Amino acid sequence: MSLRIKTSDPAVKALCKVADREDIATVFDRYQMQLPQCGFGSLGLCCRICYKGPCRVDPFGEGPQLGICGADRHTIVARNVTRMMAAGAAAHSEHGRHIALAMQKVGKGLLPAYRIRDEDKLYRIAELLDIDTLGKEMLEVAHDVATKTLEDFQNQDHHKGCHWISATLPDKRVDLLSRLGALPHNIDATVSQIMARTHIGCDAEPKNVFLGGIRGALADFNGMSLATELSDVMFGTPSPVVTEANIGVIDKDAVNIAVNGHNPLLSEVICDIARDMNDIAKGAGAEKGINIVGICCTGNEVMMRHGVPLATNYLSQEMAILTGALDAMVVDVQCIMPSLPQIGNCFHTEVITTMDENKMQGARHISFHEENAVETAREVIQCAINAYTRRDPNKVNIPNIKQTAVVGFSSEAIITALSKLDAVDPLKPLVDNIVNGNIQGVALFAGCNSTQTVQDESYQIIARTLAANNVLLLATGCGAGAFAKHGLMNQQATEQYAGDSLKAVLTQIGEAAGLNGPLPLVLHMGSCVDNSRAVTLATALANRLGVDLCDLPVVASAPEAMSEKAIAIASWGVAIGLPTHLGTIPQVTGSDVVTELMQEGAKDLFGGYFLVETDPKIAGNKLVEVIKGKRQGLGI
Ligand code: SF4
Numbered sequence: 001m002s003l004r005i006k007t008s009d010p011a012v013k014a015l016c017k018v019a020d021r022e023d024i025a026t027v028f029d030r031y032q033m034q035l036p037q038c039g040f041g042s043l044g045l046c047c048r049i050c051y052k053g054p055c056r057v058d059p060f061g062e063g064p065q066l067g068i069c070g071a072d073r074h075t076i077v078a079r080n081v082t083r084m085m086a087a088g089a090a091a092h093s094e095h096g097r098h099i100a101l102a103m104q105k106v107g108k109g110l111l112p113a114y115r116i117r118d119e120d121k122l123y124r125i126a127e128l129l130d131i132d133t134l135g136k137e138m139l140e141v142a143h144d145v146a147t148k149t150l151e152d153f154q155n156q157d158h159h160k161g162c163h164w165i166s167a168t169l170p171d172k173r174v175d176l177l178s179r180l181g182a183l184p185h186n187i188d189a190t191v192s193q194i195m196a197r198t199h200i201g202c203d204a205e206p207k208n209v210f211l212g213g214i215r216g217a218l219a220d221f222n223g224m225s226l227a228t229e230l231s232d233v234m235f236g237t238p239s240p241v242v243t244e245a246n247i248g249v250i251d252k253d254a255v256n257i258a259v260n261g262h263n264p265l266l267s268e269v270i271c272d273i274a275r276d277m278n279d280i281a282k283g284a285g286a287e288k289g290i291n292i293v294g295i296c297c298t299g300n301e302v303m304m305r306h307g308v309p310l311a312t313n314y315l316s317q318e319m320a321i322l323t324g325a326l327d328a329m330v331v332d333v334q335c336i337m338p339s340l341p342q343i344g345n346c347f348h349t350e351v352i353t354t355m356d357e358n359k360m361q362g363a364r365h366i367s368f369h370e371e372n373a374v375e376t377a378r379e380v381i382q383c384a385i386n387a388y389t390r391r392d393p394n395k396v397n398i399p400n401i402k403q404t405a406v407v408g409f410s411s412e413a414i415i416t417a418l419s420k421l422d423a424v425d426p427l428k429p430l431v432d433n434i435v436n437g438n439i440q441g442v443a444l445f446a447g448c449n450s451t452q453t454v455q456d457e458s459y460q461i462i463a464r465t466l467a468a469n470n471v472l473l474l475a476t477g478c479g480a481g482a483f484a485k486h487g488l489m490n491q492q493a494t495e496q497y498a499g500d501s502l503k504a505v506l507t508q509i510g511e512a513a514g515l516n517g518p519l520p521l522v523l524h525m526g527s528c529v530d531n532s533r534a535v536t537l538a539t540a541l542a543n544r545l546g547v548d549l550c551d552l553p554v555v556a557s558a559p560e561a562m563s564e565k566a567i568a569i570a571s572w573g574v575a576i577g578l579p580t581h582l583g584t585i586p587q588v589t590g591s592d593v594v595t596e597l598m599q600e601g602a603k604d605l606f607g608g609y610f611l612v613e614t615d616p617k618i619a620g621n622k623l624v625e626v627i628k629g630k631r632q633g634l635g636i
């Protein structure tokens, strides 16, 4: 089994034994069944864009070199990767639109289940978006902020960029992207244009196609920025909170409900209503009432804002059901495995879909709309309580594996912590420590889990290498989940792995912020849609130093990049100037033109570039060298 189960998570290893015993196939088994994976697809050389195909280009130069229509390897690869960026942008932006539409209704007083929880942030955003607030009620401001945000989905003037990009990136970067024609003017139109230009017989010039993809990736950035910022206004801006992570947070004496997916609109209400329904759960025999746990990025959202413990990250979502003690898994959108209902059927677990456009065969569907949020939350929780009464105690097997995690580091929370050292100029302690070398640079870990690697392992190896070299570490998404599960988001990890000067700085800030010790080794910045938080911090640093983002000693790393969203994120990371490491091989290597474009070509255009390295030890060392080079460039 050890060869088959590609994970470094001891809880996953333990539960895979249960799966073996019960003859239940998991993601790890299905991966094995797919081997060997298609070489054409892996290289990006398979085209299915029209029904004359599929066409495949022979990578060895012996078979066909052109598709039936005449598209060559470079066109095919560029179109495929560009469509992935568009899909990623669509996913994040749809999430953002959902939040913005909800906030618009909140502003009109139409959604009693929601309110504005961070009024200060609302007004800061209004100022950022140039919205006049004079004499307006708070709800009217909320309505106006949402309405202006929604213009980013509607603007038809190609000379006007999206509001959120202009408001959040340094002016120098916005100017550069504008000169390169890479700025999206409208999220929906950009995604739609990518689908149109990659239709058969349209854009066939690979560099042009790829640059169209970069516009899509920047539309993704715009969509995630607005999703994050408006979510903070509606649900609260995260601040540090101590919690736990890994499968041991599931409690055999409680009704366990996992929230899985990405969108906080329902999970927030479930957290509220669960408190009211605790006694019903106790009445059904659950001594400890209701225990909400998180999975994937909905998990990150409620973990950051409420300290809800994280059961696991993307790749091991099936494991929560294999404990035999999960009574319901309620899912919303994105990164939800269609296998869940089948595994739920082997136990008593209710797998509940909630979004009408995201259903799964075999799952119970309870339709969620913001207008019926409270009723939906009640129905979901009651379903879980009913399922609890059917739980078979003989099937319960919860590995007692969990770690303490200190999470909730929004950019505001980081600035607040820094303000304890310098109330007048909170960025100064961070800037000073970067300039004097106590902090050598900053690394953002973003991205997923993938069966192409050993789950969570590369994150840990790269992080330990960077920390030992005094690099400040940030994380989002399933990368953040990996660090939380493996004990790298607590103070002990700082003591154990941080280089001396980094440890001293983290201790100084942590003590000043009242944490009775250092900041955790890796700062949890949120779900994958929250990568924009790290950009907010980097932009503040760049503006403060009077440089562009590509000049900063800041890198990004996605050791297990997997989803189309991850491809979009990595691509905008490059476009805003960040050297961006990928630990999985992108499906583009069938074209030397596209591969070169993503590396040297991107560096020439944007200053950022893709750094592909599958060996985590080498990757960590390469990132350290990149940071040193950036410091030299700044003369520090
Ligand atoms: Fe083949 Fe061209 Fe159709 Fe692609 S678009 S499937 S390369 S004929």
Ligand code: MSK
Residues within 6 Å of the ligand: 262, 296, 297, 314, 334, 335, 446, 447, 448, 449, 476, 477, 478, 479, 527, 528, 529, 562, 563, 565, 566
């Ligand atoms: S869920 S996109 S596996 S980070 Fe945000 Fe995780 Fe990647 Fe999905």
